[in-house]
Amino acid sequence: MKRINLKNMEPLTAEEKAFSADLENYDQFFKYMKINKLDQEEWYDILILHYLRAVKKYLNIPHLQKYDFGAVLFKTLDSARSNYCKAMTIPKRMPEGGLVSLDYTMEDEKGKEHQIEAWLVDRKISVEKQVIFKEMFKEFYKRCTTYDDDFWGNEGEVNEYLKCELDLLIEGYSQYQTWRKTEKQFPYGYTLYNLERDIEGFRRIFKEVFGI
Numbered sequence: 744m745k746r747i748n749l750k751n752m753e754p755l756t757a758e759e760k761a762f763s764a765d766l767e768n769y770d771q772f773f774k775y776m777k778i779n780k781l782d783q784e785e786w787y788d789i790l791i792l793h794y795l796r797a798v799k800k801y802l803n804i805p806h807l808q809k810y811d812f813g814a815v816l817f818k819t820l821d822s823a824r825s826n827y828c829k830a831m832t833i834p835k836r837m838p839e840g841g842l843v844s845l846d847y848t849m850e851d852e853k854g855k856e857h858q859i860e861a862w863l864v865d866r867k868i869s870v871e872k873q874v875i876f877k878e879m880f881k882e883f884y885k886r887c888t889t890y891d892d893d894f895w896g897n898e899g900e901v902n903e904y905l906k907c908e909l910d911l912l913i914e915g916y917s918q919y920q921t922w923r924k925t926e927k928q929f930p931y932g933y934t935l936y937n938l939e940r941d942i943e944g945f946r947r948i949f950k951e952v953f954g955i
Contacts, residue, residue: 793820797815
């Protein structure tokens, strides 16, 4: 069973192209906008990729095919619209392709959507497990913000530049805002490319610590 990733979505197969182009299925997309009173000119570009995403989910996840395609599509578009509205209403936008808010949704291998917070911290689990999570986050944060070699003679000490970047990203600043604010505080002459490289490092450490 293939997990569908919208940002890196594979090209449609011949079957998926035919299914998405079928007027009965395509009309469901416009029906959703009509029912929810969404302006088509405004929402078409926002939701069309999620329509294709729903097509891929429906054709690649067998148990979904016991439902009507419209039901799967509407649930997918509901989630996409909810995430978009959250992103538009918070004062600081989620960093593009970077760290994400804990209330953002992800899908498991069965196509079921979860909030990221629910993947990491379940309010029903034991206090012991929550403490373990907090300790794992501390480990993640420490590894991201300290020197990991002795090139500068300060292995294990806090790298204030990385700490500033990570703090701003966690707060929800965009990559551009993070770079500008960090460079203003620590004018080292780094570029957006350097920030992107640091974000890749944060992602790698996050996966190593949490096993995701």
